[in-house]
Amino acid sequence: MRGDTGFPRADAEHDFLRARRRQVLSRLAAWLRREPDDVNIMLPFDEVVAALGRQSERRLGLQVIRLDSIVGSVDRTRDFDRRFRPTSVRVRERWQRLALAQRRGESVPPIEVYRIGDLHFVNDGHHRVSVAHALGLRTIDAYVTEVRTKLDPYGVRHRGDLIVKDYRRIFLERVPLVGQARAAVVMSDPWDYAELGESIEAWGFRLMQDEGRFSDRAVIAQRWFAEEFTPVVGMLRQADLVGERTEAEAYLVVSGERYRLIRTHRWSDEVVNALRDRMRS
Template identity: 55%
Template sequence: MPRESGSPRVDAESDFLRARRQQVLSGLAARVRGATDDVVQSMSFDEVVAALGRRGEHYAGTRVIPLDAIVGSVDKVKDFDRRFRPTSTRSRERWERLARASRKGEEIPPIEVYQVGDYYFVRDGHHRVSVAHSLDVKLIEAKVTVVETLLTPVGVGARAELELKHWRRLMLERVPFTGEARAAVAVDHPVQYGEIAENVEAWAARRMHAEGEYMDKGTMARRWYEEEYCPVVELIEEAGVRGSTERPTEAYLRVACERYTLIRDHDWSAEIMEQVGKGKGRRRP
């Protein structure tokens, strides 16, 4: 806890001014580094859950949770930064009242949070979290509601990561990969998830036309991965045409596009891969 003057009122005022100063300096430092606002701004619960897809929720009771695991808010994203320092003086009186109570050892009611994976988002108790941070508290009592999501809630520290999760979720709704395929089919650019879905659906349409049988989404995802993706990725590796920084799926999308642009063909073979690797192809009329 920061040094005490002996007066809870004076100390609470100092606590608030220190928190505001740190928030301003942190924001200035982020601008100097060229960082985007979402690096320092509190995360939005609604944005995170929308990106991951909400399956359900359940109340988990009252727990003691790590203060540093609280990363965002339900409805006060602009009022506090990522470290829950106040971004204005609007609620100074309320903040200092809670700080005085905390310094005097008065009982503070639990906060209320949503838990998404290892992350927590404040429903009620933003000022209590902010004061706890200013007093270097490590743990806080909270009433926890766990939210289950369609995608695993990891790697959602910035809006760019949320956008990637959002498009991956949409892709998985169209092409429900499971198991090994779900883990393998991954890219680093949001728009490419749409390209994957289009490729899979187009492949399935050609197969259904050729075979004269309907293919449901689950079958489509499984067969495309086994019959198209894995053999082609193997061909790409053997031909040595995957870039050093490319993921296998990114290489698949690029090579598939180059193949059709050059050769106007949907088939795969060592000969075709060689032509793609050389950047030359036979054009069909």
Template identity: 55%
Template sequence: MPPRSTGLAGADAQDDFLRARRRLALSRLRRWLRREPGDIDHILPFDEVVTALGRLQERDTGLKVVPLDAIVGTVDRPKGFDRHFRPTTPHVRARWERIATAMRRGEEMPPVDLYKVGDVYFVRDGHHRVSVSRTLGLDVIEAHVVEVLTRVGAGSDLLRADLPLKSHERIFFERVPLPDHARGRVRPSDPWDFAVLAEAIEAWGWRWTQEHEQTMDRRELARRWYEEEYIPVVTMLRDADMLGDGSEADAYLRVGGERYRLLRTHAWNEDVLALLRAARRGS
């Protein structure tokens, strides 16, 4: 809902700033009462995000109309605003109120400059304009957008605390460069398990090269493992009703670990599955 107007743009802008600050204070109080993570409202730092995700290239996409609630980060040092672009310090007040006054008077604002990474946007220039626009109840803003392509994606719920786990995901796909169509399917529920899965795949590749007496690069290894090992195994586990909770990758790691611990074999067949089911019933 747009804020009320008294017809005095300058006075209304002052009220807008104070209202934005009250919203921030109330949000912090609610978060404290609910014992929510401390960084849930922290603005995302662009450099840390693209480093964790693995920058590939960038492309200028020109002028776009961008949803304001998708803008959650900054290229600058994260100071002055939170993830929702509520002002976190009174030091931004003078400039903030000048822009709010101009916008209330109907003055045209230049487009902001944004980076797009996955589903989220980072401000290069225009922090105050984004903040004022959100406070005035706008849904979108005109922006000049440069899209940064990364090895792993960023969803709208990305938090700063997620970045170490995103790094594990990125390193996994560097070690195991799966085809694009396979990446969404090979995903452990716990991102820390990406490292365990990478080691299992590389061990599978070593056994394959010993058996066939030929080498292969990482891309071919990833493709062969997915087509010759992963798909047949998870199909067997599904048919045997052994997937359990979690993802297919969780089941592959869990049952594979049980198989080697109990049977000391790397084989997958009906006899192996029958022995594993019997071991479970007897435990």
């Protein structure tokens, strides 16, 4: 264990002071680097579930989990930072008591966590996680409850990432893409999902008018991807109009410019080439 002098009580006190000092230095470093305010804030479980959309949950029982997979909390997001370093002296007494027990080799009960994908959120045992980090441990025993969500948590690192996930979840409720189509339509700006959803619904309305029959959202989503998005993206790539954007971002930008500049909902090589020339000029 770190800082082992042979006097467990003194070592436990030093463990806490070291953890507090690192939390303060980390916050200062983030400020000097002008990083986002949420870079050192642990993820709130309820906000993550709301953004991703809860489907179900099941108990998995006692498991050994990696400490670095624990990224959030159910209700203690103000007492510890993202790496479970204490943010104030308020937790000191209980923290040091647990650190002392660990150093004396006493039995410490497992924590309780929720699992979303490969991320874990503490329901009970925040101080135990914090002490384990401070003592340099890599794993911890935990009773795990798995929560399944509509979206996977891939890409969620900070609280701000939840905004994009929330807009994507709403977009996929409006435009229920599946499989390859679902994976292909990706935006960086959350508001782009709202604009693209409006665009696809308008496309579907025009399609139903042309065909004189009703189609549900799933059918519209499937046909939009196959008949509109895929061929148009192919033309945009040939015309070198995708660039550093995602394919969906390029589609949204160019489709908006198409109507603004050329006043048409049609796509053709001539339309794409005219857009390329006018946008570059």
